[in-house]
Amino acid sequence: MPERLATRTALAVSLAVLAAALLAAAMPGADRADGGARALVAPGGDDLSGHVVTIDPGHNGRNGANPDQINQQVPIGNGETKECDTTGTETGSGYSEAAYNLDVALKLKRLLREAGAKVVMTRDDNRGVGPCIDQRAEIGNEAKSDAAVSIHADGGPPSGRGYHVIHPTKIKGLTDDIYGASKRLAVDLRDAFGNVTGLPRSNYIGQNGLDERSDLGGLRLSDVPKVFIETGNMRNGADARKLESRSFRKKIAKGIFEGLKRFLG
Ligand code: ZN
DSSP states (O other): OOHEEEHHHHHHHHHHHHHHHHHHHTTHHHHHHHHHHHHHHTTTTTOOOOEEEEEEEEEEETTTHHHHHHHHHHETTTEEEEEOOOOOOOOOOBBHHHHHHHHHHHHHHHHHHHHHEEEEESSSSSSSSSOOOOHHHHHHTTTTEEEEEEEEEEEEOTOOOEEEEEOOOTTTTTTTTTHHHHHHHHHHHHHHHHHOOOOOOOOSSSSSSSSESOOHHHTTTTSSSSSEEEEEEETHHHHHHHTHHHHHHHHHHHHHHHHHHHOOO
């Protein structure tokens, strides 16, 4: 084909493609089809390769038996100190928060690894003591995590239901560098966690499923975006029944996973 004719043909084809694209965009339903397809793959996509996530399962199975170790004071920034760690709570039937946190953490770890993320854990079993809260923060910092999440279940009033996400208040020289990103992480987690699990936002603490706190060493010492998620209230019968269910804990992990995906994407 002569060169000029080829160019003209290519131009005509390009215009036809452009016209078709404009027509498709203007058609009602085109938008909806696109939105539907996007909803299937979560915002940001499924590929988390290149991302580092630190999972911090709160407390540890032997904390209660070692009060001297977990009551020792550790630095939490600005010259203040706090206990190394605490025992955590349990359900009415005696299912410990420490065991629950680890189970959810391991399920979450699997989901993140399958999506290609690098996962760092602050503890891998439920047979130890600690680590102390300052070490938990340091592990996330050293890993240069893109996000860190501390997993808990609350010991709230028996009448109180629901989950909430705790993010750090802005403290000059401590959390001012991670305040904004941690709040975004908190909002993403809150939204995705509620969608996936169907659990209600807390009706006894915080506001709209969020609580900003200045006293948690694990948040004060973090140099990477970090939040605590209180996934439910173990002292409430309705919440406890859910948290005690192995199949429901899969949903809990999935809810956290989807929140992290939203944040990292
Ligand atoms: Zn806890």
